[in-house]
Amino acid sequence: MPELPEVETIRRTLAGHVTGKRIIDIDLLWPGAVRGWQEHNFRDIVKGRQIEEIERRAKYLLIRLDQGWTLIAHMRMTGRLLYFLQATPPERHTHLIMTLDHGHLHFADQRKFGRILAIPTKEIPIWPSLAILGPEPLAAEFTVDVLAERLTGKKTNLKAKLLDQTVLAGLGNIYADESMFRAGLLPERPANSLTSEEMRRLHQAIQAVLRAGIESMGTSFRDYRDANGEKGSFQEFLQVYGRGDQPCRRCGQHLEKQKIAGRTTVFCRHCQH
DNA sequence: CCTTATGCCTGAATGC
DNA sequence: TGCATTCAGGCATAAG
Structure with a gap:
């Protein structure tokens, strides 16, 4: 998608x-x-x-x-x-x-x-x-302070906020889950509960995951093709998306699959806190 | 302000 | 094997 x-x-x-x-x-x-x-x-x-x-x-x-x-x-x-x-x-x-x-x-x-x-x-x-769109996550203006500002006072879970295009624009289910895994943050965390260190990790993770996704020409989990009809390859590097009930690539524990903010969400309770 | 539900769609996966 | 149901999910919109 x-x-x-x-x-x-x-x-x-x-x-x-x-x-x-x-x-x-x-x-x-x-x-x-x-x-x-x-x-x-x-x-x-x-x-x-x-x-x-x-x-x-x-x-x-x-x-x-x-x-x-x-x-x-x-x-x-x-x-x-x-x-x-x-x-x-x-x-x-x-x-x-x-x-x-x-x-x-x-x-x-x-x-x-x-x-x-x-x-x-x-x-x-x-x-x-x-x-209504929020900031472009790969633009220079999207600093950790901007992210923090947009999450302050939001007690909604982090997953919902990352999918909310008015908070920041461009994440969908795949890159939201991958970002939270990289940041070591549970999707059910209230968005306003992040420490400044966690906020820094989240900001870093979002940018790293998106850059890696572009580098791989996108994720062809099923339907996606580029303008030349070619598949991307980021599906080979997914840590959590589409891997519910499989072992975590990092720690080997069972990956949980849960509906959060109305979407299937996969995460590792051992690696994410 | 917030959350949840629904409609839009088709095909793959799952259930019985 | 076959038929019916569920699921996938971005986003607009409505309802609670």
């Missing part, structure tokens, strides 16, 4: 292929992929536009077009943005095909949760889903 490292990898693998290319045709196989009023206008808005730049904000891809339009793409669970140099028969669950003046961009999504919206660029800063 594309989280920050996966979306960043899609951005990087896509940028070289499509930056500067022009969208010459749109084939909308499932109108729900662009949703609402856009179903009627998406084609008119996007056809003929040139792709100027691809940015990322949290788990969102921002595809800047000319003439004041931006595509906001979110993969949610199973979305894929795939680039093909040659015209290629669409794989199953392909909902949108953008024919470029050089190559083809397919949006496919088995679960149909993902979306691509066309938004006027000037409205991007006030677009609600983006405006």
